Amino acid sequence: MADSSPRTDLKRRQFIEAAGATGVTALLAGCGGDGGGGTPTDGDGGSDGSGGGTTTDTKTSESFTLEYVDVDGDRAKKHFTPVIEELNGKYDADISLRFREIPYGNMKKQLLTRVGGGNAPDVAAIDQIWLGSFYESGKLMSFSDMKSEVNFEDYFAGFKPAVQQEGNLVGFPITTDVRGMYWHKDMVEEAGFDPASPPETWSEFYELGKQVHNPPETYGTGIIVASGIWSVPLFSTGGQFLSADGTTPKFNSEAGYQAASFYDAIYNTEDFGPPEPIFGDHSMPREFIKGTYATTPVYGSWLDFFARQEGMSNEEIKQQFGFGLTPHPEGGQPATMNGGFAWAAFNTTERPDIVRDFMKRISTKEFNRKIAKVSGRIPTRQSLLDASDVWENILWSDTIKGMLEHGGTRPVNNWSTVSSALNPELQRVAFDRAEPEQALQNAAEKFNSQV
Known part of the structure; x- marks a missing residue:
C-alpha cells in the first residue's frame, strides 16, 4: 500500500523554476517538514450527499477562519457560504470563510511563495498542471482515505492521473474544458x-x-x-x-x-x-x-x-x-x-478536521453539479452526463460529451x-x-x- 502522507523531500531545482526568482528565498525557507495537520477520525456520511461530512465532531469554543483562494472567475464566495453554515452547525466553533481571488497569471507564484513562507491558505483551486509543483513542497493534504466517500471512480478517467501523486489523492477535479x-x-x-x-x-x-x-x-x-x-x-x-x-x-x-x-x-x-x-x-x-x-x-x-x-x-x-x-x-x-482546476488543501492548516470536512462537502456530485451549472463549464463526473440543467448552457454539449471519452491530460x-x-x-x-x-x-x- 502506498504511503498516505504526501512526500516531504524537495527537488530544489524544480522549486526554483516553479516559484520564479522573486519567490525562491521565501519558498526554500519554508521547506522543513509538513507543518502538522493530522488525519481525523471518519464517521457517518454518504458518498454523494450535499452534507457529506464524516469527520468526528470536535467540540471547542474557538473561532476558525477558513481561507479559500481561487482565480477571479465564475466561482464566488456565495457558492461556498452554505457549506460554511453546515460546518457551523456541526462544530462547536465560530467558522467563517475568507474568500480571496487572485488573477490566473499571478496565482501560481503567489501561492508557491506563501507555501514556502509558511503562510499557505487552507484550500485553493489550483490549475491541475501546477499540482506537481505543490506536491513537491510536502504541504498538500492527502485524501486517499476519502476516495470511496466522494465516489472518486465517478470522475472521468482522463482527470484521475493529474490529482494522484505516488498513490496519494491530493486534489478533486472541479470543472474542465476540451x-x-x-x-x-x-x-x-x-x-x-x-x-x-x-x-x-x-x-x-x-x-x-x-x-x-x-x-x-x-x-x-x-x-x-x-x-x-x-x-x-x-x-x-x-x-x-x-x-x-x-x-x-x-x-x-x-x-x-x-x-x-x-x-x-x-x-x-x-x-x-x-x-x-x-x-x-x-x-x-x-x-x-x-x-x-x-x-x-x-x-x-x-x-x-x-x-x-x-x-x-x-x-x-x-x-x-x-x-x-x-x-x-x-x-x-x-x-x-482536458484542462481545468482541482481543489487542494494544505496540511499546514490549524484545523485539518474542518478543512477535510469542507473538502469532502465541496467534492460531492451535487456540488459539482452546482458549480458546473452556475459557471457554464463542463462537469468532471460521468454521472452528470445526463444532468440536463448542467448541459443546457454549454454550447455543442452533445459533441463535448462524446469528446470527453477521448480526453487526456498533460x-x-x-x-x-x-x-x-x-x-x-x-x-x-x-x-x-x-x-x-x-x-x-x-x-x-x-x-x-x-x-
Missing part, C-alpha cells in the same frame, strides 16, 4: 465541403485548409505553436510526454516526430497557415472569430467566451461556427486534451520543465529551421539537463 477544432461554416461550405461534417484525418484537413486558404484576407488555419496545444496531435499519434514517474522524456519518439509534423505541414510543406507561426498570441481567438482564419484545429471550448465579448449570442455562435474533434492522422486515434510532474524545453523547439519546426526529429531530440536533452 480542445477541439472550430471552423467557419460559410467558408467551409463555399469551398465545397460539408460544414456539418468536419474532416476526420490530417490529409482531409490539409485538403480543406488549402481550399479555404485565401491570403492575406483569410488563412486556411491558425494554430498556436506551444506544448499544451501540441498535446492533441501527440495524443492522437499514440504518444505521451513523459514516463509515468515524470522523469524521462517520451515525446522524442516516432509518435512525437509524427505529431510535430502537424506543425511542419501547416506552416511549411502544405503551407496554409499564416506567414508567421503563431505563439504567445492572445489575439488569436478574436482573429479567428472575425475570419482571419477559416479553421483553428486545437483550441479550448472557452472560445465562446470571446465570441460573447464580441456581442454574439449563443444562437449566433452555433450558427456561424462548427466545433468537433481535431483531425487525427491516418491510423491514429481521436484525441482531445503530466503535472515537471510540466513547466517540459514546456520550457519543447516550446522553442516546436517553434523551430514551425519556422522551418529544424526537422521534427532533431528538434525533439534537442528538447529531450534540455529536459534531461534540468531534471
Whole structure:
C-alpha cells in the first residue's frame, strides 16, 4: 500500500523554476517538514450527499477562519457560504470563510511563495498542471482515505492521473474544458465541403485548409505553436510526454516526430497557415472569430467566451461556427486534451478536521453539479452526463460529451520543465529551421539537463 502522507523531500531545482526568482528565498525557507495537520477520525456520511461530512465532531469554543483562494472567475464566495453554515452547525466553533481571488497569471507564484513562507491558505483551486509543483513542497493534504466517500471512480478517467501523486489523492477535479477544432461554416461550405461534417484525418484537413486558404484576407488555419496545444496531435499519434514517474522524456519518439509534423505541414510543406507561426498570441481567438482564419484545429471550448465579448449570442455562435474533434492522422486515434482546476488543501492548516470536512462537502456530485451549472463549464463526473440543467448552457454539449471519452491530460510532474524545453523547439519546426526529429531530440536533452 502506498504511503498516505504526501512526500516531504524537495527537488530544489524544480522549486526554483516553479516559484520564479522573486519567490525562491521565501519558498526554500519554508521547506522543513509538513507543518502538522493530522488525519481525523471518519464517521457517518454518504458518498454523494450535499452534507457529506464524516469527520468526528470536535467540540471547542474557538473561532476558525477558513481561507479559500481561487482565480477571479465564475466561482464566488456565495457558492461556498452554505457549506460554511453546515460546518457551523456541526462544530462547536465560530467558522467563517475568507474568500480571496487572485488573477490566473499571478496565482501560481503567489501561492508557491506563501507555501514556502509558511503562510499557505487552507484550500485553493489550483490549475491541475501546477499540482506537481505543490506536491513537491510536502504541504498538500492527502485524501486517499476519502476516495470511496466522494465516489472518486465517478470522475472521468482522463482527470484521475493529474490529482494522484505516488498513490496519494491530493486534489478533486472541479470543472474542465476540451480542445477541439472550430471552423467557419460559410467558408467551409463555399469551398465545397460539408460544414456539418468536419474532416476526420490530417490529409482531409490539409485538403480543406488549402481550399479555404485565401491570403492575406483569410488563412486556411491558425494554430498556436506551444506544448499544451501540441498535446492533441501527440495524443492522437499514440504518444505521451513523459514516463509515468515524470522523469524521462517520451515525446522524442516516432509518435512525437509524427505529431510535430502537424506543425511542419501547416506552416511549411502544405503551407496554409499564416506567414508567421503563431505563439504567445492572445489575439488569436478574436482573429479567428472575425475570419482571419477559416479553421483553428486545437483550441479550448472557452472560445465562446470571446465570441460573447464580441456581442454574439449563443444562437449566433452555433450558427456561424462548427466545433468537433481535431483531425487525427491516418491510423491514429481521436484525441482531445482536458484542462481545468482541482481543489487542494494544505496540511499546514490549524484545523485539518474542518478543512477535510469542507473538502469532502465541496467534492460531492451535487456540488459539482452546482458549480458546473452556475459557471457554464463542463462537469468532471460521468454521472452528470445526463444532468440536463448542467448541459443546457454549454454550447455543442452533445459533441463535448462524446469528446470527453477521448480526453487526456498533460503530466503535472515537471510540466513547466517540459514546456520550457519543447516550446522553442516546436517553434523551430514551425519556422522551418529544424526537422521534427532533431528538434525533439534537442528538447529531450534540455529536459534531461534540468531534471
